[in-house]
Amino acid sequence: MAYRCTSPCATRAKRVWLANLSFTNLESCTGRRRTPALLEIDADSQGPGFINYFPEGYLSQWFREQGEEVSIFCLHRTGVVPLREAYQHSSTNCTSTRFFLVDGGTDSLMRGDEEGLGTPHEDIASLAATYELPVERKLLACLGFGVDAFHGVSHYFYLEAVAELIRDGAYLGAFSLTADMPEVERFREATLSVFVQMPRHPSIVNSSILSAVAGHYGDHHATARTQGSELWINPLMALYWCFQLEPVARRVQYLEKMKETTTMSDVVVALSHWLAVRPEARSARPIPL
DSSP states (O other), rough: EEEEEEOOOOOOOOEEEEEEEESSOOOOOEEEEEEEEEEEEOOOOOOOOOOOOOHHHHHHHHHTTTTTOOOOOOOOOOHHHEEEEEOOOOOOHOOOEEEEOOOOOOOGOOSSSSSSOOOOOHHHHHHHTTOOOOEEEEEEEETTTTTGGTTTTOHHHHHHHHHHHTTTTTTEEEEEETTTTTHHHHHHHHHHHEEESSSOOHHHHHHHHHHHHHTTTTTTTSSGGGTTTTTOOOOGGEEEEEEEHHHHHOOTTHHHHTTTOOSHHHHHHHHHHHHSSSSSOOOOOOOOO
């Protein structure tokens, strides 16, 4: 899960810090160590090298090519306690007033009693880590409707969750990415630049979103990584669905089990324990359209 923490400037413009809960082997990267679970990297940072997987570093290098020096905060894939410390450090030292977490997919809205939860480990760890932080406003956005079907998420239950959050006053609306937006073109250029640097590891989520923005539909494959599976690229993938973060977090039935985890192994164990003791799961349902 990625996040942006923002701080108001003298005008309506906002200063934005970029961060990512990273799959990079951060122990092998250079940068400024802010907390045990937080590494700030820039365009001069060295990645793990032999794996050639360092999207945050390649993105920072792309920014430099555009004439901007942009650091990116990389959060380790770890438990909630060190993640909370990392987020707290970010909010304090960035003088941030808002957190904007982005889920590439929709499984962050699964509350825990659904048959398919997707891959919620990093998403729920981020929700639990930021849930009680004293930040002015915390938001969550989901982008990539349909991506998580591969991991068993029922989008019937996602839409049910959105309806529940509407009733709670926590749904903030949706907006679409369209190809004519300058920001979307920058997103496309940055993403493809990163893909060139690590051709064996293009992001399936970002590839799918860009395919949807370009107007592809159905079983369209933009990367060889998805060959052998059936995709459903669709226009809803290009929608940002926006929510207040705290009500989303409160829906997660195993949130308390996550709060004291200190490693990713703890997160995996906590989720496995929940799956073993929860009441009978609700079976996946098709959207009746």
